[in-house]
Amino acid sequence: MSKFLGTGVALVTPFNANLEVDHEALANIVNYNIDNGTDYLVICGTTAESVTLTKEEKKDVLNTITKISNGRVPLVLGIGGSNTASIIKEIKSTDLSQIDAILSVAPYYSKPTQEGIYQHFKAISEVSPVDLILYNVPGRTSKNMDVDTTLRLANDFKNVIGVKEAGNNMSQYYELIKNKPSDFLVISGDDDLALGVTLAGGAGVISVIGQAFPKEFSEMIRLGLNGDAKAAFNSHFKLMDVIGYIFEENNPAGIKAVFKALNLCSDQVRLPIVPASNVLQEKINSFVRNF
Template sequence: MNSKFLGTGVALVTPFKMDLSVDHEALANIVNFNIENGTDYLVISGTTGESVTITKQEKKDIVATISEANNGRVPMVLGIGGNNTAAIIEEITITNLSHMDAILSVAPYYSKPTQEGLYQHFKAISEASPIDVILYNVPGRTSKNMEPSTTIRLANDFKNIVAVKEAGNNVAQYLRLIKDKPEDFLVISGDDDLALGVVLAGGAGVISVIGQAFPKTFSAMIRLGLEGKAQEAYDLHFKLMDVIGYIFEENNPAGIKAVFEALNLCKDTVRLPLVPASSQLKAKIARFVSDFR
Protein backbone atom coordinates (compact mmCIF):
# COMPACT_ATOMS: atom_id res chain seq x y z
CA MET A 1 0.00 0.00 0.00
CA ASN A 2 1.27 3.48 -0.90
CA SER A 3 1.76 4.91 2.59
CA LYS A 4 2.56 8.38 1.19
CA PHE A 5 -1.16 9.05 0.83
CA LEU A 6 -2.43 7.46 4.05
CA GLY A 7 -3.99 9.82 6.56
CA THR A 8 -4.78 13.50 6.11
CA GLY A 9 -3.98 15.41 2.96
CA VAL A 10 -5.21 18.99 2.67
CA ALA A 11 -6.51 20.78 -0.42
CA LEU A 12 -4.63 24.03 0.10
CA VAL A 13 -6.29 27.39 -0.48
CA THR A 14 -4.59 30.07 -2.55
CA PRO A 15 -4.54 33.16 -0.30
CA PHE A 16 -5.02 36.49 -2.08
CA LYS A 17 -4.18 40.01 -0.98
CA MET A 18 -6.84 42.71 -1.20
CA ASP A 19 -5.67 43.53 -4.76
CA LEU A 20 -6.28 39.84 -5.70
CA SER A 21 -2.59 39.04 -6.18
CA VAL A 22 -1.34 35.80 -4.59
CA ASP A 23 -0.28 36.24 -0.95
CA HIS A 24 2.84 34.07 -0.89
CA GLU A 25 3.73 34.91 2.71
CA ALA A 26 0.31 33.75 3.94
CA LEU A 27 0.60 30.62 1.79
CA ALA A 28 3.95 29.69 3.34
CA ASN A 29 2.50 30.29 6.82
CA ILE A 30 -0.45 27.99 6.09
CA VAL A 31 1.91 25.26 4.84
CA ASN A 32 4.03 25.49 8.01
CA PHE A 33 0.95 25.60 10.23
CA ASN A 34 -0.28 22.36 8.64
CA ILE A 35 2.97 20.43 8.70
CA GLU A 36 3.70 21.44 12.30
CA ASN A 37 0.23 20.25 13.37
CA GLY A 38 0.09 16.79 11.83
CA THR A 39 -1.05 17.10 8.20
CA ASP A 40 0.40 14.14 6.27
CA TYR A 41 0.57 15.55 2.73
CA LEU A 42 -0.26 18.67 0.68
CA VAL A 43 -2.50 18.97 -2.38
CA ILE A 44 -1.77 21.98 -4.57
CA SER A 45 -3.94 23.71 -7.17
CA GLY A 46 -7.17 21.83 -6.71
CA THR A 47 -10.72 23.19 -6.55
CA THR A 48 -10.09 24.73 -3.12
CA GLY A 49 -6.99 26.45 -4.51
CA GLU A 50 -9.21 28.22 -7.08
CA SER A 51 -7.22 26.55 -9.85
CA VAL A 52 -9.66 27.68 -12.55
CA THR A 53 -8.81 31.37 -11.98
CA ILE A 54 -5.05 30.91 -11.51
CA THR A 55 -2.71 31.73 -14.42
CA LYS A 56 0.02 29.31 -15.56
CA GLN A 57 2.72 31.58 -14.14
CA GLU A 58 0.89 31.94 -10.82
CA LYS A 59 0.60 28.16 -10.61
CA LYS A 60 4.39 27.83 -11.04
CA ASP A 61 4.98 30.49 -8.39
CA ILE A 62 2.52 28.85 -5.98
CA VAL A 63 4.25 25.48 -6.43
CA ALA A 64 7.63 27.14 -5.77
CA THR A 65 6.40 28.80 -2.55
CA ILE A 66 4.83 25.60 -1.22
CA SER A 67 7.87 23.48 -2.17
CA GLU A 68 10.22 25.89 -0.41
CA ALA A 69 8.06 26.06 2.73
CA ASN A 70 7.60 22.29 2.79
CA ASN A 71 11.33 21.64 2.27
CA GLY A 72 10.77 17.93 1.67
CA ARG A 73 8.97 17.34 4.98
CA VAL A 74 5.75 15.82 3.58
CA PRO A 75 4.62 14.44 0.18
CA MET A 76 3.08 16.84 -2.34
CA VAL A 77 0.36 16.29 -4.94
CA LEU A 78 -0.27 18.67 -7.85
CA GLY A 79 -3.66 19.22 -9.46
CA ILE A 80 -3.47 18.77 -13.24
CA GLY A 81 -6.89 18.13 -14.71
CA GLY A 82 -9.69 19.46 -16.85
CA ASN A 83 -11.92 18.62 -19.78
CA ASN A 84 -9.36 18.86 -22.60
CA THR A 85 -7.37 15.61 -22.54
CA ALA A 86 -4.71 16.82 -24.98
CA ALA A 87 -4.11 20.01 -22.99
CA ILE A 88 -3.72 18.03 -19.75
CA ILE A 89 -1.17 15.72 -21.38
CA GLU A 90 0.73 18.75 -22.65
CA GLU A 91 0.76 20.29 -19.16
CA ILE A 92 2.03 17.01 -17.65
CA THR A 93 4.77 16.88 -20.30
CA ILE A 94 6.05 20.44 -19.77
CA THR A 95 5.68 20.63 -15.96
CA ASN A 96 8.63 19.89 -13.69
CA LEU A 97 7.20 17.14 -11.50
CA SER A 98 10.47 16.20 -9.79
CA HIS A 99 9.28 17.51 -6.39
CA MET A 100 5.82 15.95 -6.71
CA ASP A 101 4.71 12.55 -5.47
CA ALA A 102 1.54 12.37 -7.59
CA ILE A 103 -0.83 14.37 -9.71
CA LEU A 104 -4.50 14.74 -8.81
CA SER A 105 -6.65 14.77 -11.94
CA VAL A 106 -10.30 15.72 -11.80
CA ALA A 107 -12.84 13.92 -13.98
CA PRO A 108 -13.70 16.04 -17.05
CA TYR A 109 -16.39 18.61 -16.32
CA TYR A 110 -19.01 20.15 -18.64
CA SER A 111 -18.36 17.67 -21.48
CA LYS A 112 -20.29 14.84 -19.74
CA PRO A 113 -18.37 11.91 -21.27
CA THR A 114 -19.60 8.31 -21.08
CA GLN A 115 -17.90 5.83 -18.73
CA GLU A 116 -15.79 4.68 -21.69
CA GLY A 117 -14.84 8.31 -22.35
CA LEU A 118 -13.75 8.69 -18.71
CA TYR A 119 -11.71 5.49 -18.99
CA GLN A 120 -9.95 6.60 -22.17
CA HIS A 121 -9.29 10.08 -20.71
CA PHE A 122 -7.55 8.69 -17.64
CA LYS A 123 -5.79 5.99 -19.67
CA ALA A 124 -4.18 8.78 -21.72
CA ILE A 125 -3.21 10.69 -18.56
CA SER A 126 -1.76 7.57 -16.94
CA GLU A 127 0.36 6.83 -20.00
CA ALA A 128 1.65 10.43 -20.11
CA SER A 129 2.41 10.80 -16.40
CA PRO A 130 5.91 10.00 -15.11
CA ILE A 131 4.57 9.91 -11.53
CA ASP A 132 1.59 8.41 -9.71
CA VAL A 133 -1.95 9.53 -10.55
CA ILE A 134 -4.83 10.08 -8.12
CA LEU A 135 -8.22 10.12 -9.83
CA TYR A 136 -10.71 12.74 -8.59
CA ASN A 137 -14.42 12.05 -8.89
CA VAL A 138 -16.60 15.02 -7.89
CA PRO A 139 -19.93 14.72 -9.74
CA GLY A 140 -21.41 17.73 -7.93
CA ARG A 141 -18.94 19.89 -9.86
CA THR A 142 -18.45 17.87 -13.06
CA SER A 143 -22.13 16.88 -13.56
CA LYS A 144 -21.02 13.31 -14.39
CA ASN A 145 -20.40 10.51 -11.90
CA MET A 146 -17.48 8.18 -12.51
CA GLU A 147 -19.00 4.81 -11.64
CA PRO A 148 -17.09 2.52 -9.26
CA SER A 149 -16.70 -0.02 -12.06
CA THR A 150 -14.79 2.56 -14.15
CA THR A 151 -12.55 3.53 -11.23
CA ILE A 152 -11.82 -0.14 -10.45
CA ARG A 153 -11.11 -0.87 -14.11
CA LEU A 154 -8.56 1.96 -14.21
CA ALA A 155 -7.04 0.80 -10.91
CA ASN A 156 -6.58 -2.71 -12.27
CA ASP A 157 -5.25 -1.67 -15.68
CA PHE A 158 -2.68 1.04 -14.78
CA LYS A 159 -0.02 0.62 -12.10
CA ASN A 160 0.54 4.34 -11.65
CA ILE A 161 -3.16 5.02 -10.93
CA VAL A 162 -2.78 4.47 -7.20
CA ALA A 163 -5.83 6.11 -5.63
CA VAL A 164 -9.13 7.88 -6.10
CA LYS A 165 -10.27 11.00 -4.29
CA GLU A 166 -13.96 10.16 -4.18
CA ALA A 167 -16.22 13.16 -3.51
CA GLY A 168 -19.66 12.02 -4.57
CA ASN A 169 -21.01 12.30 -1.01
CA ASN A 170 -22.43 8.82 -1.58
CA VAL A 171 -21.83 6.26 1.18
CA ALA A 172 -22.92 3.31 -0.98
CA GLN A 173 -20.43 4.30 -3.68
CA TYR A 174 -17.59 4.52 -1.15
CA LEU A 175 -18.42 1.06 0.16
CA ARG A 176 -18.56 -0.40 -3.36
CA LEU A 177 -15.11 1.05 -4.12
CA ILE A 178 -13.62 -0.24 -0.84
CA LYS A 179 -15.17 -3.70 -1.40
CA ASP A 180 -14.04 -4.12 -5.03
CA LYS A 181 -10.71 -2.26 -5.22
CA PRO A 182 -7.33 -3.94 -5.76
CA GLU A 183 -5.58 -4.53 -2.44
CA ASP A 184 -3.00 -1.73 -2.79
CA PHE A 185 -5.37 0.86 -4.32
CA LEU A 186 -6.39 3.73 -2.01
CA VAL A 187 -9.90 5.09 -1.59
CA ILE A 188 -9.47 8.63 -0.26
CA SER A 189 -12.45 10.63 0.97
CA GLY A 190 -13.07 14.00 -0.63
CA ASP A 191 -16.05 14.64 1.66
CA ASP A 192 -15.09 16.09 5.05
CA ASP A 193 -18.40 15.12 6.61
CA LEU A 194 -18.05 11.44 5.58
CA ALA A 195 -14.28 11.05 5.95
CA LEU A 196 -14.22 9.28 9.31
CA GLY A 197 -16.88 6.75 8.31
CA VAL A 198 -14.98 6.05 5.08
CA VAL A 199 -11.74 5.47 6.99
CA LEU A 200 -13.44 3.14 9.48
CA ALA A 201 -14.86 1.16 6.55
CA GLY A 202 -11.39 0.65 5.05
CA GLY A 203 -10.62 3.93 3.31
CA ALA A 204 -7.08 5.34 3.30
CA GLY A 205 -7.84 8.80 4.65
CA VAL A 206 -8.96 12.13 3.27
CA ILE A 207 -8.03 15.08 1.10
CA SER A 208 -9.67 17.67 3.30
CA VAL A 209 -10.76 21.28 3.13
CA ILE A 210 -11.43 21.90 6.83
CA GLY A 211 -8.35 19.90 7.85
CA GLN A 212 -6.04 22.76 6.87
CA ALA A 213 -7.69 25.09 9.41
CA PHE A 214 -7.81 22.58 12.29
CA PRO A 215 -4.95 20.25 11.34
CA LYS A 216 -4.16 18.99 14.83
CA THR A 217 -7.71 17.88 15.64
CA PHE A 218 -8.61 16.69 12.15
CA SER A 219 -5.45 14.66 11.54
CA ALA A 220 -5.76 13.11 15.02
CA MET A 221 -9.34 12.08 14.16
CA ILE A 222 -8.24 10.40 10.93
CA ARG A 223 -5.32 8.70 12.67
CA LEU A 224 -7.65 7.28 15.32
CA GLY A 225 -9.98 6.13 12.54
CA LEU A 226 -7.14 4.30 10.78
CA GLU A 227 -6.36 2.62 14.11
CA GLY A 228 -10.01 1.52 14.42
CA LYS A 229 -10.60 3.65 17.53
CA ALA A 230 -14.06 4.72 16.48
CA GLN A 231 -15.37 6.27 19.70
CA GLU A 232 -12.32 8.46 20.30
CA ALA A 233 -12.32 9.48 16.63
CA TYR A 234 -16.02 10.40 16.65
CA ASP A 235 -15.49 12.54 19.75
CA LEU A 236 -13.19 14.71 17.58
CA HIS A 237 -15.54 14.54 14.58
CA PHE A 238 -18.38 15.95 16.67
CA LYS A 239 -16.15 18.86 17.79
CA LEU A 240 -15.67 19.84 14.12
CA MET A 241 -19.06 18.88 12.74
CA ASP A 242 -20.66 22.34 12.85
CA VAL A 243 -17.77 24.12 11.12
CA ILE A 244 -17.62 21.46 8.39
CA GLY A 245 -21.22 22.38 7.62
CA TYR A 246 -20.49 26.10 7.73
CA ILE A 247 -17.62 26.08 5.22
CA PHE A 248 -19.76 24.45 2.52
CA GLU A 249 -22.92 26.44 3.31
CA GLU A 250 -22.34 29.04 0.58
CA ASN A 251 -19.27 28.13 -1.41
CA ASN A 252 -15.90 26.46 -1.20
CA PRO A 253 -13.35 28.07 -0.80
CA ALA A 254 -15.13 31.23 0.45
CA GLY A 255 -16.06 29.34 3.64
CA ILE A 256 -12.61 28.00 4.47
CA LYS A 257 -11.07 31.41 3.73
CA ALA A 258 -13.48 32.95 6.25
CA VAL A 259 -12.13 30.43 8.79
CA PHE A 260 -8.56 31.40 7.93
CA GLU A 261 -9.44 35.08 8.33
CA ALA A 262 -10.84 34.33 11.79
CA LEU A 263 -7.57 32.49 12.55
CA ASN A 264 -5.54 35.49 11.24
CA LEU A 265 -3.81 33.29 8.66
CA CYS A 266 -5.04 35.00 5.48
CA LYS A 267 -7.66 37.36 4.07
CA ASP A 268 -11.03 35.99 2.97
CA THR A 269 -10.51 37.37 -0.56
CA VAL A 270 -11.61 35.19 -3.51
CA ARG A 271 -11.60 35.82 -7.25
CA LEU A 272 -14.75 36.29 -9.29
CA PRO A 273 -17.07 34.62 -10.05
CA LEU A 274 -16.72 33.66 -6.37
CA VAL A 275 -17.54 36.20 -3.67
CA PRO A 276 -16.59 36.17 0.02
CA ALA A 277 -18.82 34.54 2.61
CA SER A 278 -21.82 36.60 3.76
CA SER A 279 -21.53 38.62 6.96
CA GLN A 280 -23.97 36.21 8.69
CA LEU A 281 -21.87 33.18 7.79
CA LYS A 282 -18.63 34.96 8.76
CA ALA A 283 -20.13 35.77 12.16
CA LYS A 284 -21.02 32.09 12.74
CA ILE A 285 -17.55 30.99 11.68
CA ALA A 286 -15.80 33.61 13.84
CA ARG A 287 -17.87 32.51 16.83
CA PHE A 288 -16.96 28.85 16.24
CA VAL A 289 -13.25 29.67 15.93
CA SER A 290 -13.19 31.80 19.09
CA ASP A 291 -15.03 29.08 21.09
CA PHE A 292 -13.03 26.13 19.71
CA ARG A 293 -10.93 24.31 22.28
Protein backbone atom coordinates in the same frame (compact mmCIF):
# COMPACT_ATOMS: atom_id res chain seq x y z
CA MET B 1 1.70 4.25 -1.17
CA SER B 2 1.53 4.58 2.59
CA LYS B 3 2.67 8.19 2.06
CA PHE B 4 -0.95 8.97 1.17
CA LEU B 5 -2.52 7.35 4.21
CA GLY B 6 -4.05 9.85 6.62
CA THR B 7 -4.88 13.50 6.10
CA GLY B 8 -4.07 15.42 2.98
CA VAL B 9 -5.34 18.98 2.65
CA ALA B 10 -6.48 20.81 -0.47
CA LEU B 11 -4.65 24.09 0.08
CA VAL B 12 -6.25 27.46 -0.59
CA THR B 13 -4.51 30.16 -2.58
CA PRO B 14 -4.46 33.25 -0.33
CA PHE B 15 -4.94 36.62 -2.02
CA ASN B 16 -4.16 40.13 -0.80
CA ALA B 17 -6.45 43.14 -1.11
CA ASN B 18 -5.39 43.57 -4.76
CA LEU B 19 -6.29 39.93 -5.46
CA GLU B 20 -2.65 39.04 -6.04
CA VAL B 21 -1.32 35.77 -4.60
CA ASP B 22 -0.18 36.33 -1.01
CA HIS B 23 2.90 34.12 -0.88
CA GLU B 24 3.73 35.05 2.72
CA ALA B 25 0.31 33.86 3.90
CA LEU B 26 0.65 30.72 1.77
CA ALA B 27 3.99 29.93 3.39
CA ASN B 28 2.45 30.41 6.85
CA ILE B 29 -0.42 28.04 6.01
CA VAL B 30 1.99 25.39 4.73
CA ASN B 31 4.09 25.57 7.90
CA TYR B 32 0.97 25.64 10.09
CA ASN B 33 -0.24 22.40 8.51
CA ILE B 34 3.07 20.55 8.53
CA ASP B 35 3.80 21.59 12.11
CA ASN B 36 0.38 20.35 13.24
CA GLY B 37 0.31 16.89 11.72
CA THR B 38 -1.03 17.13 8.17
CA ASP B 39 0.34 14.12 6.27
CA TYR B 40 0.49 15.54 2.73
CA LEU B 41 -0.41 18.66 0.76
CA VAL B 42 -2.51 19.05 -2.39
CA ILE B 43 -1.54 21.99 -4.59
CA CYS B 44 -3.68 23.82 -7.17
CA GLY B 45 -6.84 21.81 -6.67
CA THR B 46 -10.40 23.14 -6.78
CA THR B 47 -10.08 24.75 -3.34
CA ALA B 48 -7.04 26.68 -4.61
CA GLU B 49 -9.25 28.48 -7.15
CA SER B 50 -6.95 27.03 -9.77
CA VAL B 51 -9.29 27.87 -12.63
CA THR B 52 -8.69 31.57 -11.89
CA LEU B 53 -4.89 31.30 -11.66
CA THR B 54 -2.64 32.06 -14.61
CA LYS B 55 0.03 29.56 -15.66
CA GLU B 56 2.67 31.81 -14.13
CA GLU B 57 0.75 32.10 -10.85
CA LYS B 58 0.39 28.32 -10.67
CA LYS B 59 4.13 27.96 -11.19
CA ASP B 60 4.86 30.52 -8.47
CA VAL B 61 2.42 28.84 -6.04
CA LEU B 62 4.08 25.49 -6.71
CA ASN B 63 7.53 26.99 -6.16
CA THR B 64 6.51 28.58 -2.84
CA ILE B 65 4.98 25.37 -1.50
CA THR B 66 7.87 23.14 -2.57
CA LYS B 67 10.38 25.59 -1.09
CA ILE B 68 8.59 25.93 2.25
CA SER B 69 7.65 22.27 2.63
CA ASN B 70 11.26 21.33 1.80
CA GLY B 71 10.58 17.62 1.52
CA ARG B 72 8.91 17.35 4.93
CA VAL B 73 5.66 15.89 3.53
CA PRO B 74 4.59 14.40 0.19
CA LEU B 75 3.14 16.78 -2.39
CA VAL B 76 0.25 16.20 -4.80
CA LEU B 77 -0.34 18.54 -7.74
CA GLY B 78 -3.73 19.10 -9.34
CA ILE B 79 -3.63 18.78 -13.12
CA GLY B 80 -6.98 18.03 -14.70
CA GLY B 81 -9.82 19.26 -16.84
CA SER B 82 -11.92 18.50 -19.88
CA ASN B 83 -9.27 18.82 -22.61
CA THR B 84 -7.28 15.58 -22.54
CA ALA B 85 -4.63 16.81 -24.97
CA SER B 86 -4.12 20.00 -22.96
CA ILE B 87 -3.68 18.03 -19.73
CA ILE B 88 -1.09 15.78 -21.37
CA LYS B 89 0.76 18.87 -22.60
CA GLU B 90 0.69 20.41 -19.12
CA ILE B 91 2.03 17.24 -17.52
CA LYS B 92 4.88 17.06 -20.02
CA SER B 93 5.79 20.73 -19.53
CA THR B 94 5.60 20.83 -15.72
CA ASP B 95 8.58 20.18 -13.46
CA LEU B 96 7.34 17.26 -11.38
CA SER B 97 10.68 16.46 -9.77
CA GLN B 98 9.37 17.33 -6.29
CA ILE B 99 5.83 16.04 -6.84
CA ASP B 100 4.79 12.62 -5.54
CA ALA B 101 1.49 12.29 -7.40
CA ILE B 102 -0.93 14.10 -9.70
CA LEU B 103 -4.57 14.57 -8.66
CA SER B 104 -6.68 14.70 -11.81
CA VAL B 105 -10.34 15.58 -11.76
CA ALA B 106 -12.78 13.74 -14.01
CA PRO B 107 -13.76 15.74 -17.10
CA TYR B 108 -16.41 18.36 -16.43
CA TYR B 109 -19.05 20.12 -18.54
CA SER B 110 -18.68 17.80 -21.54
CA LYS B 111 -20.24 14.89 -19.62
CA PRO B 112 -18.45 12.03 -21.41
CA THR B 113 -19.59 8.41 -21.26
CA GLN B 114 -17.90 6.00 -18.88
CA GLU B 115 -15.77 4.79 -21.79
CA GLY B 116 -14.80 8.39 -22.48
CA ILE B 117 -13.76 8.86 -18.83
CA TYR B 118 -11.74 5.64 -19.00
CA GLN B 119 -9.95 6.65 -22.21
CA HIS B 120 -9.27 10.13 -20.78
CA PHE B 121 -7.49 8.76 -17.70
CA LYS B 122 -5.80 6.01 -19.75
CA ALA B 123 -4.18 8.69 -21.90
CA ILE B 124 -3.07 10.66 -18.84
CA SER B 125 -1.69 7.62 -17.00
CA GLU B 126 0.37 6.62 -20.02
CA VAL B 127 2.31 9.92 -20.03
CA SER B 128 2.49 10.69 -16.31
CA PRO B 129 5.96 10.20 -14.81
CA VAL B 130 4.46 10.14 -11.30
CA ASP B 131 1.56 8.31 -9.66
CA LEU B 132 -1.99 9.34 -10.50
CA ILE B 133 -4.90 9.84 -8.08
CA LEU B 134 -8.28 10.03 -9.82
CA TYR B 135 -10.77 12.62 -8.58
CA ASN B 136 -14.49 11.96 -8.82
CA VAL B 137 -16.63 14.94 -7.84
CA PRO B 138 -19.96 14.71 -9.70
CA GLY B 139 -21.38 17.71 -7.87
CA ARG B 140 -18.92 19.85 -9.84
CA THR B 141 -18.46 17.80 -13.03
CA SER B 142 -22.14 16.85 -13.53
CA LYS B 143 -21.04 13.30 -14.33
CA ASN B 144 -20.39 10.51 -11.85
CA MET B 145 -17.42 8.23 -12.47
CA ASP B 146 -18.98 4.84 -11.86
CA VAL B 147 -17.35 2.31 -9.54
CA ASP B 148 -16.72 -0.06 -12.46
CA THR B 149 -14.80 2.66 -14.31
CA THR B 150 -12.67 3.50 -11.29
CA LEU B 151 -11.87 -0.16 -10.63
CA ARG B 152 -11.12 -0.79 -14.30
CA LEU B 153 -8.54 1.98 -14.23
CA ALA B 154 -7.16 0.73 -10.91
CA ASN B 155 -6.65 -2.75 -12.32
CA ASP B 156 -5.32 -1.70 -15.72
CA PHE B 157 -2.68 0.90 -14.75
CA LYS B 158 -0.08 0.48 -12.02
CA ASN B 159 0.43 4.22 -11.62
CA VAL B 160 -3.29 4.79 -10.91
CA ILE B 161 -2.89 4.35 -7.16
CA GLY B 162 -6.08 5.81 -5.75
CA VAL B 163 -9.22 7.85 -6.08
CA LYS B 164 -10.37 10.93 -4.26
CA GLU B 165 -14.04 10.07 -4.13
CA ALA B 166 -16.30 13.06 -3.49
CA GLY B 167 -19.75 11.93 -4.53
CA ASN B 168 -21.08 12.18 -0.96
CA ASN B 169 -22.47 8.69 -1.47
CA MET B 170 -21.60 6.12 1.20
CA SER B 171 -22.89 3.24 -0.92
CA GLN B 172 -20.39 4.12 -3.63
CA TYR B 173 -17.59 4.37 -1.05
CA TYR B 174 -18.49 0.95 0.35
CA GLU B 175 -18.57 -0.63 -3.10
CA LEU B 176 -15.16 0.82 -3.95
CA ILE B 177 -13.62 -0.33 -0.68
CA LYS B 178 -15.16 -3.80 -0.97
CA ASN B 179 -13.98 -4.45 -4.54
CA LYS B 180 -10.76 -2.46 -4.94
CA PRO B 181 -7.31 -4.01 -5.43
CA SER B 182 -5.60 -4.44 -2.07
CA ASP B 183 -3.11 -1.61 -2.63
CA PHE B 184 -5.57 0.87 -4.18
CA LEU B 185 -6.42 3.89 -2.04
CA VAL B 186 -9.99 5.08 -1.56
CA ILE B 187 -9.57 8.62 -0.23
CA SER B 188 -12.55 10.60 1.03
CA GLY B 189 -13.16 13.93 -0.64
CA ASP B 190 -16.11 14.63 1.64
CA ASP B 191 -15.13 16.12 5.00
CA ASP B 192 -18.42 15.14 6.59
CA LEU B 193 -18.03 11.48 5.59
CA ALA B 194 -14.25 11.19 5.98
CA LEU B 195 -14.25 9.42 9.33
CA GLY B 196 -16.88 6.88 8.32
CA VAL B 197 -15.02 6.14 5.09
CA THR B 198 -11.75 5.71 6.99
CA LEU B 199 -13.33 3.35 9.53
CA ALA B 200 -14.78 1.30 6.66
CA GLY B 201 -11.32 0.73 5.20
CA GLY B 202 -10.59 3.94 3.33
CA ALA B 203 -7.15 5.53 3.25
CA GLY B 204 -8.16 8.81 4.91
CA VAL B 205 -9.07 12.11 3.34
CA ILE B 206 -8.10 15.01 1.16
CA SER B 207 -9.75 17.67 3.28
CA VAL B 208 -10.77 21.30 3.09
CA ILE B 209 -11.45 21.96 6.78
CA GLY B 210 -8.37 19.99 7.81
CA GLN B 211 -6.06 22.82 6.78
CA ALA B 212 -7.70 25.14 9.33
CA PHE B 213 -7.69 22.60 12.19
CA PRO B 214 -4.85 20.28 11.16
CA LYS B 215 -3.96 19.00 14.62
CA GLU B 216 -7.51 17.99 15.52
CA PHE B 217 -8.55 16.74 12.08
CA SER B 218 -5.44 14.67 11.39
CA GLU B 219 -5.66 13.10 14.86
CA MET B 220 -9.28 12.17 14.16
CA ILE B 221 -8.25 10.40 10.96
CA ARG B 222 -5.36 8.63 12.70
CA LEU B 223 -7.78 7.35 15.32
CA GLY B 224 -10.04 6.16 12.50
CA LEU B 225 -7.18 4.35 10.75
CA ASN B 226 -6.43 2.64 14.06
CA GLY B 227 -10.07 1.60 14.48
CA ASP B 228 -10.69 3.72 17.58
CA ALA B 229 -14.17 4.78 16.55
CA LYS B 230 -15.36 6.21 19.86
CA ALA B 231 -12.44 8.62 20.31
CA ALA B 232 -12.47 9.50 16.61
CA PHE B 233 -16.17 10.38 16.63
CA ASN B 234 -15.65 12.59 19.69
CA SER B 235 -13.27 14.64 17.52
CA HIS B 236 -15.65 14.55 14.57
CA PHE B 237 -18.53 15.91 16.61
CA LYS B 238 -16.38 18.85 17.78
CA LEU B 239 -15.72 19.83 14.15
CA MET B 240 -19.09 18.87 12.67
CA ASP B 241 -20.66 22.35 12.77
CA VAL B 242 -17.78 24.13 11.06
CA ILE B 243 -17.60 21.46 8.36
CA GLY B 244 -21.17 22.38 7.51
CA TYR B 245 -20.45 26.10 7.65
CA ILE B 246 -17.59 26.09 5.15
CA PHE B 247 -19.75 24.51 2.45
CA GLU B 248 -22.90 26.47 3.30
CA GLU B 249 -22.34 29.10 0.60
CA ASN B 250 -19.29 28.24 -1.47
CA ASN B 251 -15.89 26.58 -1.30
CA PRO B 252 -13.34 28.15 -0.83
CA ALA B 253 -15.15 31.25 0.46
CA GLY B 254 -16.08 29.31 3.59
CA ILE B 255 -12.63 28.01 4.44
CA LYS B 256 -11.12 31.43 3.76
CA ALA B 257 -13.60 32.89 6.24
CA VAL B 258 -12.23 30.41 8.78
CA PHE B 259 -8.66 31.45 7.96
CA LYS B 260 -9.68 35.08 8.40
CA ALA B 261 -11.03 34.25 11.87
CA LEU B 262 -7.75 32.46 12.64
CA ASN B 263 -5.71 35.44 11.31
CA LEU B 264 -3.89 33.20 8.83
CA CYS B 265 -4.99 34.93 5.61
CA SER B 266 -7.62 37.25 4.23
CA ASP B 267 -11.00 36.10 2.96
CA GLN B 268 -10.34 37.50 -0.53
CA VAL B 269 -11.54 35.31 -3.41
CA ARG B 270 -11.65 35.85 -7.15
CA LEU B 271 -14.87 36.22 -9.12
CA PRO B 272 -17.21 34.57 -9.78
CA ILE B 273 -16.76 33.45 -6.14
CA VAL B 274 -17.57 36.11 -3.54
CA PRO B 275 -16.58 36.21 0.15
CA ALA B 276 -18.75 34.61 2.79
CA SER B 277 -21.75 36.67 3.84
CA ASN B 278 -21.65 38.61 7.11
CA VAL B 279 -24.09 36.12 8.64
CA LEU B 280 -21.90 33.14 7.75
CA GLN B 281 -18.71 34.93 8.81
CA GLU B 282 -20.19 35.60 12.24
CA LYS B 283 -21.20 31.95 12.66
CA ILE B 284 -17.65 30.95 11.77
CA ASN B 285 -16.16 33.60 14.08
CA SER B 286 -18.30 32.31 16.94
CA PHE B 287 -17.20 28.73 16.28
CA VAL B 288 -13.50 29.69 16.23
CA ARG B 289 -13.84 31.74 19.44
CA ASN B 290 -15.41 28.82 21.25
CA PHE B 291 -13.40 25.96 19.79
